[in-house]
Amino acid sequence: MLEKKDTALEKAILIGVITKTQDEEKSEEYLDELEFLTYTAGGEVLKRFTQKMDMPNPKTFIGTGKMETVRQYIEENNVGTAIFDDELSAAQERNISKILNCKVLDRTNLILDIFAQRAQTSYARTQVELAQCEYLLPRLKGMWTHLERQKGGIGMRGPGETEIETDRRIVRDRISLLKDKIKVIDKQMSVQRGNRGKMVRVALVGYTNVGKSTLMNTVSKSEVFAENKLFATLDTTVRKVVIQNLPFLLTDTVGFIRKLPTQLVESFKSTLDEVREADLLLHVVDISHPNFEEHIASVNKILGEIDSSDKPTIMVFNKIDAYKAEPFDATDLIAERGEEHYSLAEWKRTWMNRVGENNALFISALNKDNLEDFKKRIYDEVRDIHVTRFPYNHFLYPDYDYEKLDEEE
Known part of the structure; x- marks a missing residue:
């Protein structure tokens, strides 16, 4: 799951909200940090978008009008990545991806990507992969559209097992394996500390x-x-x-x-x-x-x-x-x-x-x-x-x- 990134900077935009609990000054501070995170991950921020609202839109995080403005900017400037300052739900991520037609990340995904780049030892890589799997699990739905169900026919009638269920089972098994691996390494490190x-x-x-x-x-x-x-x-x-x-x-x-x-x-x-x-x-x-x-x-x-x-x-x-x-x-x-x-x-x-x-x-x-x-x-x-x-x-x-x-x- 850990991938090396190209040296070329990816064009990106940042999107944040100004709410009752996060005023304009605070939002600007968080976006400054998000821009530094983007630079660390290998991206170049072209523009920031913010919107004042009581709370983030449950479907698209920001309003439809602002989303259209963002979409036009992405299309006109050939932007490949839109990064949101707060964690997106699985539904929000899918809806936004369909509208913007580009890679959509949130702060969590971005930090996970940086951790994946920076992890050097087997222990750190295992910890990062575990975090990635746990982040990915609720977001599997809609990530694959080439098959809805396994093919029917002789011996295959009935509901069968959907591809998404297969993928979830694979990820859950991987999470269990990684947790066991971390326990083993923890014991080794505990012995080292004792020594x-x-x-x-x-x-x-x-x-x-x-x-x-x-x-x-x-x-x-x-x-x-x-x-x-x-x-x-x-x-x-x-x-x-x-x-x-x-x-x-x-x-x-x-x-x-x-x-x-x-x-x-x-x-x-x-x-x-x-x-x-x-x-x-x-x-x-x-x-x-x-x-x-x-x-x-x-x-x-x-x-x-x-x-x-x-x-x-x-x-x-x-x-x-x-x-x-x-x-x-x-x-x-x-x-x-x-x-x-x-x-x-x-x-x-x-x-x-x-x-x-x-x-x-x-x-x-x-x-x-x-x-x-x-x-x-x-x-x-x-x-x-x-x-x-x-x-x-x-x-x-x-x-x-x-x-x-x-x-x-």
Whole structure:
């Protein structure tokens, strides 16, 4: 089911709605993200279409008048793909395809396609295929029109088994097989995690494309794939890192995204076991993104879904070098300012620092800005966890206050 895409960019249009729960500004933000997803998948967005409505049309998602406008544009500009910002039902997808006479995708389908391109290991490919099958199952009706039923005749009279039922059975069997395969791999990975002993585990979490892999490469001196595209990393990567004399395990995980498809949350929950079993989370945030507050909320929501919201967490605001210098104020960044970037002291006076209980870190993983403070903070946190786990390792931590630890016990 996983296919490689051509290098040529596909012409695409984007379609979204403005509703009571999603105003014009929010709709524009989602379409910006959808355009980046399209670019990541290998597409070129020619135009966006939006429509104000109380709720999406149950038959065609948008109204008939707007649909006709879209159809004309597609025909005149030879557009091959129409991408909708929200998940379409099977009926909506069929109806829209008949009207537009082009490939119709929704956000879920697009993300699944990107995951299919990016999956490198057998485990990731299995998880993506499972999500694809679960997405495909309710949409099988109408995908094939060459046969309604198996041919009749001698020995074949009666209703028989329709082709759609045959296809559904095949897909269900495939889903069952993939789930069994994932269970086997999960057991193997659980054994691997157990074999790592009691080393402190630190996991990088965050929205997609915030620089987790770049930070991983910088700190661990490894070669994890990093690119300015969404979902550059799908496969969980674990590296042993040593800061000063202290070893620990650092994990890079798949990035999160708003409106993350349910199928992917479910199929990738096992990958996020690394997050569940981590002793410390580094929540990496792209501070240069205009909607980073919403990204933080999205990540926190998913951490709650995988029972990891109560773990010790350090907020790491990355890409301070890319932050657009707006007028500055120490509390809300609105007063006038002449310099291009802010100093570390100024960052620490902003409300972002209070998000991390006055312990947030401000860095640039790409330019290695403030990485020494980052390493020192991680060292202190990991050391405290390690000393609690191995309270009498005086040779490793001769300067640690063990009397304080005994009092706490």
